[in-house]
Amino acid sequence: MEHNVCFSVRDLDIRFGAVHALHRVSCDIARNGILGAIGPANSGKTTFLRALNRLNETQDNYRMSGSILLEGRDINKDFKPEGLRRRVGMIFALPMPLPLSIYENIAFGPRRQGINDKRRLDAAVEESLRSAFLWEEVKDRLKSAATKLSGGQQQRLCIARTLAVKPDVILFDEPCSGLDPISTAKVEESMVVLKKKYTIVLVTNNTKQAARVSDRVAFFLMGDLIEEDVTDRIFTSPKDKRTEDYIVGKFG
Ligand SMILES: Nc1ncnc2c1ncn2[C@@H]1O[C@H](COP(=O)(O)OP(=O)(O)OP(=O)(O)O)[C@@H](O)[C@H]1O
Numbered sequence: 001m002e003h004n005v006c007f008s009v010r011d012l013d014i015r016f017g018a019v020h021a022l023h024r025v026s027c028d029i030a031r032n033g034i035l036g037a038i039g040p041a042n043s044g045k046t047t048f049l050r051a052l053n054r055l056n057e058t059q060d061n062y063r064m065s066g067s068i069l070l071e072g073r074d075i076n077k078d079f080k081p082e083g084l085r086r087r088v089g090m091i092f093a094l095p096m097p098l099p100l101s102i103y104e105n106i107a108f109g110p111r112r113q114g115i116n117d118k119r120r121l122d123a124a125v126e127e128s129l130r131s132a133f134l135w136e137e138v139k140d141r142l143k144s145a146a147t148k149l150s151g152g153q154q155q156r157l158c159i160a161r162t163l164a165v166k167p168d169v170i171l172f173d174e175p176c177s178g179l180d181p182i183s184t185a186k187v188e189e190s191m192v193v194l195k196k197k198y199t200i201v202l203v204t205n206n207t208k209q210a211a212r213v214s215d216r217v218a219f220f221l222m223g224d225l226i227e228e229d230v231t232d233r234i235f236t237s238p239k240d241k242r243t244e245d246y247i248v249g250k251f252g
Contacts, residue, residue, distance in 0.1 A: 017061035036214030089162035097146035132160035152183025
């Protein structure tokens with residue numbers, strides 16, 4: 001295994017009943033970088049992302065073959081789903097804070113891991129909010145309801161909540177699709193800083209976003225991984241004509 005590989009995906013093939021969502025996809029995902037997954041609707045991006053923390057298996061009619069190794073260990077054989085999802089956190093398109101205070105939203109995960117000491121919880125809450133670039137905006141109202149935050153703040157709260165359980169990987173599933181440009185910029189900024197400590201996979205329908213933040217980009221089309229390469233290469237001289245057509249906006 002190469003030194004810098006976080007995930008190693010081999011011949012990943014996924015079906016939901018009659019729908020063949022992913023066709024023998026193989027790629028490595030490097031540590032401490034951002035892999036952007038782009039492609040038109042129904043190309044398999046989200047299925048690929050959800051495979052990385054075994055969220056697809058909650059669906060009926062789900063079948064997969066192939067393998068995904070995380071730091072050399074098979075995620076489908078060597079992990080329990082809950083243990084895997086602690087290491088591989090996920091941020092969804094719609095931020096969904098718990099109906100609790102800002103503080104309790106962040107403390108929730110550490111408490112479930114058995115941390116009850118107030119000083120340790122306070123420290124975890126502050127550190128996570130700082131890392132998600134939200135601390136300054138909320139430090140004086142940690143007891144107020146998380147649902148009162150703006151959409152962009154809620155998304156950063158969800159990032160903080162994920163960070164509080166100390167994952168290695170963060171999966172982002174179109175995290176900015178419901179956000180205005182300023183909130184989007186803040187989430188993008190936090191991703192770029194977070195990649196220094198975490199491996200990030202970002203599914204986005206916004207190719208410009210992928211170009212702005214990703215180190216490498218994977219282009220999916222109708223269940224195939226067409227190509228995966230450094231971001232500049234994908235946007236300036238892709239190997240496949242279909243990638244170029246998508247990038248220049250001929251479809252999707
Ligand atoms: N639970 C499911 N049951 C049946 N089909 C599914 C299920 N989940 C996904 N699919 C199908 O798998 C294919 C790939 O979907 P996926 O959501 O991965 O695409 P995507 O590239 O993320 O699209 P979008 O950008 O629209 O989110 C689609 O045809 C979709 O309808």
